Amino acid sequence: MKLVFYGAGNMAHAIFTGIVNSNVIDSNDIYLTNRSNEQALKDYAEQLGVNYSYDDEALLAKADYVFIGTKPYDFETLAERIRPYITDKNKFISIMAGLPMDYIREQLDTKNPVARIMPNTNAHVGHSVTGISFSSNFGATSKDEVDNLINAFGSAIEVPEDNLHQVTAITGSGPAFLYHVFEQYVTAGTRLGLEKDQVEESIRNLIIGTSKMIERSELSMGQLRKNITSKGGTTQAGLNALSEYDIEGIFEDCLRSAVNRSIELSNQDDD
Ligand SMILES: NC(=O)c1ccc[n+]([C@@H]2O[C@H](COP(=O)([O-])OP(=O)(O)OC[C@H]3O[C@@H](n4cnc5c(N)ncnc54)[C@H](OP(=O)(O)O)[C@@H]3O)[C@@H](O)[C@H]2O)c1
Numbered sequence: 584m585k586l587v588f589y590g591a592g593n594m595a596h597a598i599f600t601g602i603v604n605s606n607v608i609d610s611n612d613i614y615l616t617n618r619s620n621e622q623a624l625k626d627y628a629e630q631l632g633v634n635y636s637y638d639d640e641a642l643l644a645k646a647d648y649v650f651i652g653t654k655p656y657d658f659e660t661l662a663e664r665i666r667p668y669i670t671d672k673n674k675f676i677s678i679m680a681g682l683p684m685d686y687i688r689e690q691l692d693t694k695n696p697v698a699r700i701m702p703n704t705n706a707h708v709g710h711s712v713t714g715i716s717f718s719s720n721f722g723a724t725s726k727d728e729v730d731n732l733i734n735a736f737g738s739a740i741e742v743p744e745d746n747l748h749q750v751t752a753i754t755g756s757g758p759a760f761l762y763h764v765f766e767q768y769v770t771a772g773t774r775l776g777l778e779k780d781q782v783e784e785s786i787r788n789l790i791i792g793t794s795k796m797i798e799r800s801e802l803s804m805g806q807l808r809k810n811i812t813s814k815g816g817t818t819q820a821g822l823n824a825l826s827e828y829d830i831e832g833i834f835e836d837c838l839r840s841a842v843n844r845s846i847e848l849s850n851q852d853d854d
Contacts, residue, residue: 584728585645587614589661590652591623591635594678597706598650601736603631604709608732614642618657643668648729651677651687658682662690669693674725676700680751681849684718684744696721698729701750702736704758711737712757714750748849752841760837765790 586608588595595615603610610632615624616639624635636642643649643665653661658679674696677687684697698721701714713733717726733739742750765786772782800807812818 584608584647585612585614586648586650586732587616587642587646588650588652589616589665590650590657591615591617591620591627592652592654594702594704594706595650595652596627597704597711598652598678598702598736599627599633600631601706601709601711602732603633605735607735614646616642618653639665640668643670643673646670646673648732649673649675651675651679653679655679655682658687659690666690666692669695671695674698674721676729678702680755681845683849684716688718694720696725699744699747700733701747701755702733703755706736709736712754713737713739714747714754715739715741716744716747717741748842748845749838751845752838756841760834 586599586602588599591599599613599615602608603613611634613631613633615627615633615635616637617624621635621637627633628635649665651658651661669691673693675687675691675693676698677684678700680701682699684699687697687699688694697718699716702711703713705711706713711733713736715729715733717729721729730739740750769779769783769786772786773779796807797804802810808822812822
């Protein structure tokens with residue numbers, strides 16, 4: 584199986600690095616290309632043992648899976664570049680946010696199978712939660728192959744294409760929402776009188792430790808919380824204060840706003 588990456592930027596880098604490091608396929612079967620930054624491709628080739636090329640005809644002649652990792656606004660130029668060389672064996676995997684499969688196929692002038700994936704930045708540490716949807720002509724074996732590739736940099740959740748907006752909100756933008764909550768926690772912590780650096784360092788370790796507890800436990804998050812909340816104790820006092828606010832409603836607003844923006848952006852791209 585041969586993979587070609589059109590675009591070797593921030594997100595594509597996390598993806599092909601995860602795939603190489605997990606040994607799902609030989610690094611020699613991975614080919615990179617981009618617009619013009621050849622030095623970046625050289626560096627990746629040296630570091631990871633992957634190949635790079637600007638010969639589209641040769642790249643597409645061998646590609647089983649073609650990852651499209653440009654920004655959405657660069658896609659039309661990319662489509663023009665590769666359209667003449669697409670072969671029947673090419674299955675496309677778009678990592679571009681917002682661009683519908685129908686539009687991608689129209690621009691590429693192909694009926695070949697297309698998948699859309701919505702990874703998140705945690706792909707850099709092998710922990711992306713990646714939403715995926717497949718065109719109806721994506722065969723079962725190919726779906727399994729793509730799932731394997733995605734599991735190389737985290738976990739996959741398959742959804743109908745329309746639901747990628749929700750995935751974009753919950754896990755695509757999710758790291759930023761959690762960072763924001765953690766930032767507020769640090770600010771509040773410093774108001775209690777400890778040094779800011781001390782508080783920040785403690786909270787980083789608190790978050791890492793709590794994530795590991797979630798990872799290792801089969802209990803729900805609610806149960807993990809109950810297990811450390813004694814009646815009448817300090818944790819209970821803090822939680823009582825939190826329950827005065829509609830935290831669930833705040834997060835619902837946050838997620839609905841992100842979903843609406845994702846829908847708006849994909850409609851703009853349709854225009
Ligand atoms: N960053 C995230 O957290 C995230 C999450 C989910 C989805 N995404 C999606 O991932 C995509 C890429 O984002 P990014 O942050 O990785 O972008 P990026 O770092 O700017 O990388 C863009 C890449 O596309 C290449 N490119 C541009 N035009 C091209 C062309 N005509 N032919 C071939 N390659 C071309 C660029 O090459 P040069 O360097 O040579 O210009 C560069 O390698 C976006 O569509 C975004 O929606 C990103």
